[in-house]
Amino acid sequence: MVSYRTPLSRARGLGAAKHGVSAWIGERVAAIALVPLTLWLVFAVLRLAAGDYAFAVHWIGQPLNAVLMVLLLAISFMHMAGGLRVVIEDYIHVALTKSALLILNLFVCGLAGALSIFSILKVAFGGGAY
């Protein structure tokens, strides 16, 4: 196929993307936020595992618990999407398979994140179903 592109147009846009630093820093900031949030989660799981449905509804009804849980979920699913993305990019080299897995990873994280955050807010605002 004859290419009508000039050498200059082919060279343009190559090289560094110029926006990698913000992504790199963002991943680290998310990781730092997850340290206290996940330690809080260990404490939370111990309490929730010992309690029943009514206790869990009451617990999520506390503003601090609801907000920390929503933050934990949002930041975790971002961290997971970014983490598994790197794993896929490292190990899968077939373009179509790689693209499909990257999109699947993003969609799974987006769906699970949205479902879980909506569920927490529903219980926090609505007080659960009795």
Add this chain to the structure above:
Amino acid sequence: MSPHLSVWRWHITMASSIANRATGVALYVGALIGAAWAVALASGPDAYAGFKGLLGSPLGLLVMFGLTVSFFYHLANGIRHLVWDAGYGFELKTANAASVFVFAFTAVASIVIWVIAAMTGAI
């Protein structure tokens, strides 16, 4: 690059690097279980009791123990990565010692949490 598992001699720093990925992927599944918990809670008492029954079964407890180990490992090694990102801890002795520490911390913290869980009626 990470994928060349077959050309490097196995060493503790390599094992701790791979374990970081493996535990990360395990925690991915764990977060989906966490999302299922939130959906079960929002779905009502029956769904919540069913979910708790599933996690309280022998297989559920085994999964939860695996997630506990994965969590403490990924937490400790993640902090180690942040220290590396700040530019510290690359000396060979420091890197080896940190690997040993992370594995030891994971074992101790996991056991301590499950003892606490048993004492507080969580399992």
